[in-house]
Amino acid sequence: MVKLTAAQRQDIFAHALEGRPNEVCGLLGGREGRVHKVYRTRNKANSPVRYEIEPQDLIRCHLELEANDMELVGIYHSHVFSEAYPSNTDVRLAYYPDALYLLVSLMDDGNPILRAFRILKAQPTDERGEIAEVPIEVEAAEL
Amino acid sequence: MVKVYIPTVLRKITNGQTRVEAEAADIRSLLDRLEARFPGLKGQLVDSQGNLFRFVNVYVNNREVDELQGLGTPLREEDEVALIPAMAGGAVGGAFSLEQGLRYARHIILPEIGGQGQRKLLRSKVLLIGAGGLGSPAALYLGAAGVGTMGIVDFDTVDLTNLHRQILHGHKNIGRLKVDSARETVNDINPDVQVVPHREALTSANALEIIGQYDLVVNGCDNFATRYLANDACYFLKKPLVDGSIFRFEGQATVFMPGKGCYRCLFPAPPPPGAVPSCAEAGVLGVLPGIIGVIQAIETIKLILGLGEPLVNRLLLFDSLAMEFREVKIRRAPDCPLCGDNPTVTELIDYEAFCGGPMATTGG
Numbered sequence A: 001m002v003k004l005t006a007a008q009r010q011d012i013f014a015h016a017l018e019g020r021p022n023e024v025c026g027l028l029g030g031r032e033g034r035v036h037k038v039y040r041t042r043n044k045a046n047s048p049v050r051y052e053i054e055p056q057d058l059i060r061c062h063l064e065l066e067a068n069d070m071e072l073v074g075i076y077h078s079h080v081f082s083e084a085y086p087s088n089t090d091v092r093l094a095y096y097p098d099a100l101y102l103l104v105s106l107m108d109d110g111n112p113i114l115r116a117f118r119i120l121k122a123q124p125t126d127e128r129g130e131i132a133e134v135p136i137e138v139e140a141a142e143l
Numbered sequence B: 001m002v003k004v005y006i007p008t009v010l011r012k013i014t015n016g017q018t019r020v021e022a023e024a025a026d027i028r029s030l031l032d033r034l035e036a037r038f039p040g041l042k043g044q045l046v047d048s049q050g051n052l053f054r055f056v057n058v059y060v061n062n063r064e065v066d067e068l069q070g071l072g073t074p075l076r077e078e079d080e081v082a083l084i085p086a087m088a089g090g091a092v093g094g095a096f097s098l099e100q101g102l103r104y105a106r107h108i109i110l111p112e113i114g115g116q117g118q119r120k121l122l123r124s125k126v127l128l129i130g131a132g133g134l135g136s137p138a139a140l141y142l143g144a145a146g147v148g149t150m151g152i153v154d155f156d157t158v159d160l161t162n163l164h165r166q167i168l169h170g171h172k173n174i175g176r177l178k179v180d181s182a183r184e185t186v187n188d189i190n191p192d193v194q195v196v197p198h199r200e201a202l203t204s205a206n207a208l209e210i211i212g213q214y215d216l217v218v219n220g221c222d223n224f225a226t227r228y229l230a231n232d233a234c235y236f237l238k239k240p241l242v243d244g245s246i247f248r249f250e251g252q253a254t255v256f257m258p259g260k261g262c263y264r265c266l267f268p269a270p271p272p273p274g275a276v277p278s279c280a281e282a283g284v285l286g287v288l289p290g291i292i293g294v295i296q297a298i299e300t301i302k303l304i305l306g307l308g309e310p311l312v313n314r315l316l317l318f319d320s321l322a323m324e325f326r327e328v329k330i331r332r333a334p335d336c337p338l339c340g341d342n343p344t345v346t347e348l349i350d351y352e353a354f355c356g357g358p359m360a361t362t363g364g
């Protein structure tokens, strides 16, 4: 289970829509499965079918998470033309066994879809792994 | 001493340590030092040629070493090194290429089809008997829809008199084999489709072998001998048969599911030779096969996807002059010579003799 607010989800959708036709990516910092902050990062790959978090953004986020005593709850990215489901590439390049992988699908751009998965591999460098969906709980924004 | 930040992924190797310290002049020697203390660590970071794996970002004082001097980046006292696996991925390598994602986008967003359904279509294998009047619209739409493998059986060549209805073929293709012309047209619309040409007539000798390679059969033949042959072969092989036929201004379509009735249940015996004129003799409204062939294409897609109510045990009759569709319930006949309780047809027979007419395998 991963918990985020409607506003955070909206922020992720907005990021994905602004980034079209390229994929966008970012990190979710938080504690115990609850997202506290959405970090938008740059997509070094600049591609509609690939993403790689800009290394400079990656370390900045790592340091900020550490400074604020937050965990890396999840890594999100968009699929512009396909489903919100990890591709083979997503599985192959999943090196964060403890983080959730969140995918936004823009196939129906009027109705973006967000889903979360855990990608389980014996070794982080394995090419293949199991994909387990994790439910997302969207909470109303705090007043 | 250099301080090294170890990411979660690698902490199994460093016995859970988040930060380790080491003495080293550059990144390369640092990795060697770390390997000596934590065997297996280097193998996670560099390949057998000694190059950094692309998925690991190495930082010195928060700057990535790619921007510095790579593995040769010098290290000084108190430098901070961070090893952080990349976060990367993307839709490429998924079920669809970018082009496929766009091509099938309007299918994929239908919840009833989705990416899973589209993948089923791409994996499906459909055989068209005849690349004529019925086969033309069926092939065009099934190809456009992304039916991955499309076999076409037809021995005939394109004739000028075909062109008022057989829209797979163009004027420039007169004289060419219909299967070759069909393949070109279908691939022009959708290069994803593997069109398998069977440049021969469907006969008792080859029917089981050809039909056996496919998931289901779309019947667009124009003669009784082939119609009975396709019916019997599909029944023996347990393949669904999406049937259609046309005559002057009227057409009909149905789906025969093995065990739920067949063409012989409706017509145990063919009409006497010459009793029913062919398209060439009787004429046919050119648009008519468009309607019936497209209904066959829809039924084919529904069967592949397990969608909706298939046209099974129902014979759909279309009258273009009245512009009227009617439906007749049909069912398995217990006395059917093929699929009845006491079948007499237990293998493929001589269909030309049975029907008293030669076989042709092209749409009417």
Ligand SMILES: [Zn+2]
Residues within 6 Å of the ligand: B261, B262, B263, B264, B265, B266, B332, B333, B336, B337, B338, B339, B340
């Ligand atoms: Zn029968």
